Amino acid sequence: xxxxxxxxxxxxxxxxxxxxxxxxxxxxxxxTRFDSLWVYDHLLYEGGYSGHPVTEPVMEAFTILGxxxxxxDRVRLxxxxxxxxxxxxxxxxxxxxxxxxxxxxxxxLGIGAGWHKREYEAYGYGAWExxxxxxxxxxxxxxxxRAFWTERPASFxxxxxxxxxxxxxxxxxxxxxxxxxxxxxxxIVTLRLVAQHAQMCNVSxxxxxxxxxxxxxxxxxxxxGRPYEEITRTIYTTIIMGKDHxxxxxxxxxxxxxxxxxxxxxxTPDEVIDQLAAYARVGCQYVIFRTPDWMDAETLHLFDRTVxxxxxxx
Numbered sequence: 001x002x003x004x005x006x007x008x009x010x011x012x013x014x015x016x017x018x019x020x021x022x023x024x025x026x027x028x029x030x031x032t033r034f035d036s037l038w039v040y041d042h043l044l045y046e047g048g049y050s051g052h053p054v055t056e057p058v059m060e061a062f063t064i065l066g067x068x069x070x071x072x073d074r075v076r077l078x079x080x081x082x083x084x085x086x087x088x089x090x091x092x093x094x095x096x097x098x099x100x101x102x103x104x105x106x107x108x109l110g111i112g113a114g115w116h117k118r119e120y121e122a123y124g125y126g127a128w129e130x131x132x133x134x135x136x137x138x139x140x141x142x143x144x145x146r147a148f149w150t151e152r153p154a155s156f157x158x159x160x161x162x163x164x165x166x167x168x169x170x171x172x173x174x175x176x177x178x179x180x181x182x183x184x185x186x187x188i189v190t191l192r193l194v195a196q197h198a199q200m201c202n203v204s205x206x207x208x209x210x211x212x213x214x215x216x217x218x219x220x221x222x223x224x225g226r227p228y229e230e231i232t233r234t235i236y237t238t239i240i241m242g243k244d245h246x247x248x249x250x251x252x253x254x255x256x257x258x259x260x261x262x263x264x265x266x267x268t269p270d271e272v273i274d275q276l277a278a279y280a281r282v283g284c285q286y287v288i289f290r291t292p293d294w295m296d297a298e299t300l301h302l303f304d305r306t307v308x309x310x311x312x313x314x
Contacts, residue, residue: 001280001314003307004036004288005029005300006080006236009057010258013295018057019067021295026068028297029075032304033312036076036108038288039064041083043119051238051260051290062095069103076106080202080236080288081183083114085125085134089141089161093148097172105173108200109145112183113138113190135189136160142180142197149177181234187216195220200232202288204262210235211282234286235279238264240293241272243302255292265289269306276307280314 013021029037045056061079069077077099082092092111100107113134114120120128129137140158147154148168156163172178181200184190194201194217203213214233221228240255242248248267259266265275276287293299 001276001284001311002035002286003033003303003311004038004076004078004234004286005034005294005303006038006040006288006290007294008040008052008290009059010054010292011295012057018059019064022059022064022068023071024297025294025300026072026075028300030072032300033308034075034304035286036078036288037068037072038078038080038110041079041081041086042116043086043123046118051258053257062099065099065107066102069099069106072103074106076108077103078108078181079110081110081112081181083116083120084111084138084141085114085120085129089144090148090163090166092141093145093168096145096178097149097168097170100172100174100178101170103173105178107172107174107178108181109178110181110183110202111138111142111145135186138182139193139197142182142193146177146180146197179232183236185213187213191217192220192224194231195224195226198231200234200286202234202236204236206263207278207282210279210284214283232285233283234288235284237287237289239272239289239291239303240264240266241291241299241302241307242268244268251293258292269302269310272307273310276311277314280311 007022009018012018039061041061042058045052045058047054065077096109117128137160140161144156144161144163147156153165153167154163155165179199181202182194182198183202185203203210218228238259240251242251252266265272
């Protein structure tokens, strides 16, 4: 089992500039066993959302990942996940290629249909579209991006997006292209798109729910002639961990408002290991998680020296 950590800013950090905290954490993660580092793709967070109770400082995803790529050497970098409606997919492909070049082939393209109606309309993009339309945009976007990366020149004609004999120059470092992660737990459409187009999935839920969703992904793969083993199966969760029971309880109390409705993996290192092992038993290969304690280097160090090695062979 491999691990990625998502850095959500939450607060400005000790210096008053959240980038300073992100930079410090990124350099630290680069020296650990973590396989990847992720950022969300949001434009504003005003508080009041599940797991996001207060107003947060927000930085643009590709810009911050480019900066992180320049100060790290090893850790892979991705978005969990890009909101398709925020960018023309050809521009998304160009930005992802640029990140792959800056990072020397460490990028992962995480993409989804988007959900944050308030920020979309606040930024003047227009009226928020219904879920079926956003899912169709997501599918077209992935097809266009993959064409842009693999065809020279590339053309695409869809209902929402077009590409006219465009050449991606320079090409990404990774061949045939950076891995594509599709985020979301939708069993009818999202997991079908994973089976058809992606190298990684990302779902949420308790172990039983996640196991069922992986089973549905397998069914989609069989229907579309895709080897199930080609897809890296990842989950997304929140983890709150303390060095002992008393510390874990203090952290649970402190961060109670930051735990999303679906809950969190929480406790001592041994308890967290046991809870995550349950996901390994239902087929999870990769855990991507958020923790409100990410600015605390000791917390990251505790993950690195306890949880990650214990589950490395899970």
